[in-house]
Amino acid sequence: MKYLSVFTLLLASVYASAQPVRSTAVPAKAKTYTTLQVPGRAEFCKIDVNGKSVLPSGRYVTPAGQTLRISNDPFGLAIAPNGQKAVSLHDGVLTVFNLASLQATRIPDYAGKIPPALKAGSFLGVAFAPDNRTAYLSNGDKGRVLVFDTEQLRTIDSISLDGDGYTDSFTSDLLLNGNELLVLDRANFRMVRIDLATKRIRTSIPTGRQPFGLAISPDRKLAFVANVGLYAYPKVPGVTKTNKDTMALKFPPYAAHTKESAEGVEVEGRRIPGLGSPLADEAMSVWTVDLSTNKVVYKAKTGVQIGEMIEEAEVVGGSSPNSVVVGSRYAYVSNATNDNISILDYKPASRTAKRLVGTISLKVDPKLDRYRGLMPFGMALTKDQKTLYVALLALNAVAVVDVSTRKVTGLIPTGWGPTRVALSPDEKTVYVVSARGHGAGPNGGATFVKPPQGTYIGDIQLGTFQAVPVPDAAQLVTYTKQVLANTYETVTLTDDGRNPLPVLPKTRQSPIKHIVYITKENRTYDEVFGQLKTGDGDSTLARFGEGVTIKTRVSTSRGTSGRTTDKPIDSVRVTGADIMPNHLRVARQFAFSDNFYCDSDASIHGHHWMLGTIPNEWVEANAASEGRFDMDSKAPGRRFPKASGAIDPEDYNEIGGLWEAFERNKISMYNFGQVNEFAGNIEEWTTTQFGAAQSVVFPMPKAVYPHTSRDFAGYNTNVPDQYRMEQFEREFTAKWIKGKEKMPQFVTMQIPNDHGAGPRPDFAYPYLHSYMADNDLAVGRVLHFLSRTKYWKNMLVIITEDDPQGGVDHIDAHRSVLLMAGPYVKRNYVSHTHANFGSVLKTMYNILGVPYVNQYDQTASLLQDFFTDKPDYRPYEVVLPDGRVFDPQAAMKPYKKVFDWRKIQKGPEMDDRADQRAEHYRQQNGEY
Incomplete structure (x- = not known):
């Protein structure tokens, strides 16, 4: 309770200093509520490998057992x-562990x-092969x-999956089955069977879409x-590599x-094919293959179904069934989206007997169980088939x-994002790998020392490998x-x-x-706000702040060969x-936070988190x-969304995210530019209608x-x-100022150019900084x-980034x-409360009266310190950035x-006096 008491005192003092003096007596109408909030809400992120590390979410991690820090994102373990x-297998890297000494060797090494x-x-x-030496x-x-x-730490052979009419293969899960x-x-x-003696493919067996997890029965007769x-996505009819700029949707x-x-x-003069039913057998399912006949003998739709x-x-x-473990009669399937495990009887008493015979609901705590937020992934089953270990x-x-x-009889603490769990052969030790381990920590600053793995967020953030003795009941x-x-x-x-943000x-x-x-896109706190003296910043990192010097790297001379002979200089x-x-x-x-963190590393996570969807x-x-995405590939799985600025149907959480929550609760909403970026998009300077055109048919959330x-x-x-600002102002004015519609309760807007790109001097972007200045002017x-519209008096504007990777x-x-x-936001205020996307979502849900969607919303910190009950309606005055830069x-x-x-x-074109009078009385009559 140490952190809670410090936090409470801090909030009390800050709030009191910002408010008029009032009676200390609690008003008669005051009510007491119980909330769940993250334990690190009064702390900044930190890594403490011997204690508690504070994650961007404000949660702690305290991995049990002996822990090694390894390369990031281990998604395979044997x-x-x-x-x-x-x-353990990572992206382009593997780690070999000596389990007796618990030492790790990275391949390649630094x-x-x-x-x-x-x-x-x-x-x-x-x-692993039976020789305990060879790994596939x-x-x-x-x-x-x-x-x-x-032992030699080198690749000794390679087997291609291409051939017999198949190209563009992508190797997913694999296992050894004898020879x-x-x-x-x-x-x-498909699933392929490779003869290890000849290194050739024996046969290919069709599977459902995007086969991901693979298991085999103990008698080696059936594969799962x-x-x-969810869908097989077709190419947009008529689109080719040469005409895609004009023919894409x-x-x-x-x-x-x-x-x-x-x-x-029928769209844009063409018949666009459909995707079929999300309940098709091929979609999010588990298929059982008889290895004696190479036939699929059963197709199970596990978990809770769409609709x-x-x-x-x-x-x-969809349920997102991802991993399977198999006992002597039952197979167990982890359904990530549903927080449950399906039980499949693969030896039924008769052909007509029920195959899906039960569900293990992963209930871990009565206060959390109402919401989803576990994401079961890798599993291990004991030899006696009595205990199942599930990586959440x-x-x-x-x-x-x-x-x-x-x-669930208990939980074992891991690093951030456990992916795989395995048991030692004697079943005395549980091994766990986690994608993000203790988190990232700092990646710049005066005292920062660059580690060998690099400083990019995806590199500096190491994973973890844990060896945990199987705990007894007390442990x-x-x-x-x-x-x-x-x-x-x-x-x-x-x-x-009094506070505009309800509890x-x-x-x-x-x-x-x-x-x-x-x-917005890709910025860290220090590079924008590092100079602010009221926040915890490092001014040496504020490359997009005030009084900045812009340098470019140039070569100094060239030799007779035309090559640069001297080192480049600034x-x-x-x-x-x-x-x-x-x-x-x-x-x-207004107000800003110096203790806000994106839960994401990059856009592929960020656009999920910020719209209320936990990445699965x-x-x-x-x-x-x-x-690799290829719209023309013969391999249908090469046309997969891999959205970096959208949410794929494969990614939807059980009851959705922010959009679905607002729809269920009849919150009026409008979206400017979110969920528009899928793989294969065409993004040219002329693609201004939606920012991106589609070469493959991908749907938006309903x-x-x-x-x-x-x-x-x-x-x-x-x-x-x-250009986006002209679009926004034009549509806002037509719909909600001059038009008959009222401004919706919730409006999203993407202003992405602080993502940055290469210099384009012919288009007014001579430097990376030019994109930042363009973005800054748009925000202003x-x-x-908005502060000059009639809606400002009841408005809150929240501005953030989708990820910090830049x-x-x-x-x-x-x-x-x-x-x-906004009028109800404190002026000249800095919040030190630990915040993340969950905190931002909780703010919006609490204000608009929308129930929480998942455990991250439910347990996020409450940002009441940002607000005041004494509104200040003064508008904001935009300023121009440096004209030499943009x-x-x-x-x-x-x-x-x-x-x-x-x-x-001048601002928006305002309504005339009669309109303002009518608006006033509509509000007084409770219509607004």
């Missing part, structure tokens, strides 16, 4: 038959003495199986394939899980399940308490009705009626430049592996599809943010515009930008548009 070695083994790409699959490795995107010698390998090819939707794919043709997506539609109802919420996400990707724990009672109780304490604390709060949803009305959620191009003055001005005038194992595994602007360019750094324009930070590589503005008129020139600064400063 133990040698004699129990002396283990191998010193360059051990050469690479994988030669780019890997994915899930790893298996998935070469992922390369479509090969590599044979690796764990053959069973290997999944997720690109061609878990398919995580300007907007997604339909929403997911609709009549249109099932049957197809079913759970507690008055429609299921929109999103809880940072391994669940211990009593198979006979079908109940398991202790471990379980630790996992839950790492996840949340129960906090009792008194709500006196819980649906407890009272907030004076805030409109929320504008602005998301050439100063601009000095004393204010790159993002509006960000700094908003931070100083499919997202995480794809993010950690190369995967809840947001009809509420999305058809004239706003989402992610596409070739389009100026100034949004607030300038920069460095002296606290943690995940620390990023969070700004809040010229907005030049950026708009290719579009033959004028950057009218005077018009921008």
Whole structure:
């Protein structure tokens, strides 16, 4: 309770200093509520390998047993038959463990003495041969199986999955079956059988879509394939590599899980094929293969199915069956989206007997169990088939399940994001690998020392390997308490009705009626706000702040061969430049956080988290592996979404995320530019209608599809943010100022150019900094515009980033930008409360009266310190960034548009006096 008491005192003092003096007596109408909040809500992120590490979520990790820090994102794990070695598989890297001494060898090593083994790409699959020396490795995107010698530490052979009419193979999971390998090819939707004597494929057996997990029965007669794919996505008719710029679809043709997506539609003068039913046998299912006949003998739809109802919420996400373990009669399937395990009887008494005979609901705590948020992934089954170990990707724990009672008996603490769990041959030790381990920590600053693995967020963030003695009952109780304490604390709060942010949803009305959620791309706190003296920043890292010197790297001379002979030097191009003055001005005038973290490493995670969707194992595994997209490939699995700025149907959580929550609760909403980026998109400077055009047919989430602007360019750094502002102001004015519609309660807007891109001097972007300045001016324009509308008096604007991968930070590589503005936001305030996307979502849900969706919303910190009950209606005044860095008129020139600064400063065209009078009385009459 130490942290809680310090936090409470801190909040009390901060809040008191910002408010008028009031009576200390609690008003009669005050009510007391119990909330769940993360234990690290008064702390900054930190790594303590011998104690508690504080994650970006504000949760702790305290891995049990002996722990090694290894390369990031281990998604494959195998133990040698004699129990002396283990191998973990990462993206292009593998780690070989000596289990007796618990030492790890990375291949390749950082010193360059051990050469690479994988030669780019890997994915899930790893298996040991009976000789305890040879390991078979998935070469992922390369479509090969590599044979690796764990003693010589080198690759000794390679087997291709291509051939016999199959191309573009992608190696997924694999296992050894006597003198053959069973290997999944997720690109061609098949399982192949490879003869190890000849290194040739014996046969190919069709599977469902995107085969992901593979297991075999103890008698080796049956194989089980878990398919995580939902749809097979067709190419847009008429699109070729030469005409895609003009023939690609300007907007997604339909929403997911609709009549249109099932049957197809007529769009843009073409018949766009449908995707079929999400309940098809090929979609998110487990197939049983008879190895004696090479026939699929049973197709099981495990978990909860799309379209079913759970507690008055429609299921929109498939179950995502990803891993299978098999006993003498039953197979167990982890359904990530549903937080449960399906039990499959593969030896039924008769052909008509029921095969799916039960479900193990992974209930871990009565306070959490109502919501999803565990994401079961890898599993291990004891030899007596009485105990099941399940890696809970999103809880940072391994669940211990009593198979006979079908109940969780306890939890074992792991690193951040456990992916695989295995047992030693004597079953005395549990081995666990976790994708993100203790977190990232700082990746820059005056005292920072660069580690050998690098400083990019995906490199500096190491995974973990744990060796945990199998706990007895008493130890398991202790471990379980630790996992839950790492996840949340129960906090009792008194709500006196004054703070605009209610303690819980649906407890009272907030004076805030409109929320504008602005998301940007890829920046850390220090590179934007490092100079702010009121926050914990490092000014030496503030490359996009005030008074910045812009340098470019140039060569000094060339020899007679034309090659550079001297080392490049830095050439100063601009000095004393204010790159993002509006960000700094908003931070100083309104409120910002110096303790906000993206849960994400990159966009492929970020656009999930910030829209209320926990990335599942499919997202995480794809993010950690190369995967070539090819719209023309004969392999249907090569047309997979791998969305970096959208959410794929394969990724939808059980009852969805933010969009679905608002739809269920009848919250009016509108979307400018979110969920627009899928694999294979065309993003040119002329692609301005939606920012991206589609070469392959990918649907949008059903809840947001009809509420999305058809004239706003989402992610596409070739389009100026100034162009987006013209689109936004034009549509906002037409719909909600001059039109008859009221502004929706919730509006999302993507302003992405702070992602940055290569210099484009011919398009007014001579430096990387030019993109930042363009983005900064757009942010300033949004607030300038909104604060001059009639809706401002009841508005909250939240501004943040989808991920922090573009920069460095002296606290943690995940620390990023969070700004809040509006009449009910404190002026000149910095929040030190630990915040993440869950905190932002909780803020929106509590204000708009929307129940929480998942455990991350439920347990996030409560950001009441940002707000005041004394509104200040003063508008924001936008300022121009340095014209030497970014010229907005030049950026708009290719579009033959004028950057009218005077018009921008004037603000939106306001209604006349009669309209204002009518609006006043509508509000007084309770209509608004």
